[in-house]
């Protein structure tokens with residue numbers, strides 16, 4: 001069967017790719033575009049490792065078809081830093097030792113960015129609820145939450 005041609009915007013750049021009908025956005029990002037920061041943890045919308053932002057909404061890219069990316073604006077973990085300059089969330093994750101394994105961290109960072117885009121001043125409780133869909137299988141969440149709240153302070157310029 002012929003492939004679908006998709007035109008989209010990823011991390012501010014116009015992007016075109018070909019995909020199969022049944023291919024997920026996660027698979028297209030990783031396999032067609034070489035954007036391997038988004039991870040496949042569960043393939044069922046349960047772990048958040050594949051989190052991306054589509055038209056301003058946080059989604060699990062394992063649950064979205066790649067063809068649905070047509071005309072959308074997508075942000076992935078690869079777009080968080082500006083060149084060598086880390087995003088404040090990345091910097092605070094480093095400083096707070098919230099940087100966990102390479103599997104859960106990209107999704108946590110993307111989800112946290114979606115939170116701060118929407119709520120620049122979240123309470124700790126709000127941050128915990130927002131990130132409840134991003135699972136870590138081995139450590140904990142306290143340092144992550146602290147890093148997110150600290151990054152929010154920095155982004156607000158306080």
Ligand code: FES
Nearest residue numbers: 041042043048062
């Ligand atoms: S891989 Fe998408 S939510 Fe787990």
Ligand code: FES
Nearest residue numbers: 100101104137138
């Ligand atoms: S799953 Fe990443 S540190 Fe636990």
